[in-house]
Amino acid sequence: MQGVTETEFAPNALLTRAMFITILYRLEGEPDAAAANFTDVSKDAWYERAVSWGYENKIISGMSETEFAPDENITREQMAAIIARYAEFKGRDISADADLTVYSDFDTISEYAAGALKYTVSNGIMVGKSESTLNPTDTATRAEAAAILARISE
Numbered sequence: 052m053q054g055v056t057e058t059e060f061a062p063n064a065l066l067t068r069a070m071f072i073t074i075l076y077r078l079e080g081e082p083d084a085a086a087a088n089f090t091d092v093s094k095d096a097w098y099e100r101a102v103s104w105g106y107e108n109k110i111i112s113g114m115s116e117t118e119f120a121p122d123e124n125i126t127r128e129q130m131a132a133i134i135a136r137y138a139e140f141k142g143r144d145i146s147a148d149a150d151l152t153v154y155s156d157f158d159t160i161s162e163y164a165a166g167a168l169k170y171t172v173s174n175g176i177m178v179g180k181s182e183s184t185l186n187p188t189d190t191a192t193r194a195e196a197a198a199i200l201a202r203i204s205e
Contacts, residue, residue: 052197062194069098069121071130071196072111075137076101078200084108089119096121110136128164128187130196131177134203135167149173154185161187176202 052074055061076082084104086094092102102119105111111133114120125133135145149172151157151165160168164187171177172185176199180186 052193052200060193062192062197064193065124065190066130066193066196067122068111068119068125068129069096069102070193071125071133071191072105073098073101074196074200075110075133076104078204079104087119089113089117089121091118092121105133108140110140124190126188127177127185127191127195128161128168130191130199131167131171131187132164134176134199135170138170138203145170147173151185153183154179155183156185156187159188160185171199 052060055064081100082104084100084107086099087103087106089102089106092099096102098121102111102121106113106119111119114123139145145166147170149169151160151168151172168177168185168187172179180189
């Protein structure tokens, strides 16, 4: 991850979907990829190659078949889904399980993200916002992303 300036990290700033896939893309050494056909990702956008790489490797998907929503703030469950797909891309077994019913807000987890959250929670990659809440639909901060990336890099 890079700072928002040369002297500031902005840990409490929210993270966008484009920012998060760009971090993973940089972690992989910025490999070439075929262009993704999202109508909201222009060819000259700073994140275009990262989105293309993520899409080509099935690490990300769009909010629809034609839109990625790069400037939308990423939610914790979206981040978990991307992390699980990234782990699978790296050849890791993502079938680990966790009992998410220990969190009082487990019923707010979107169906698509349940398996990913089980994987990230059971492996200590993602933790609850408190002992009793996971807050899956909350937006994620740069600090949360940095902590998660440190855990997946171990």
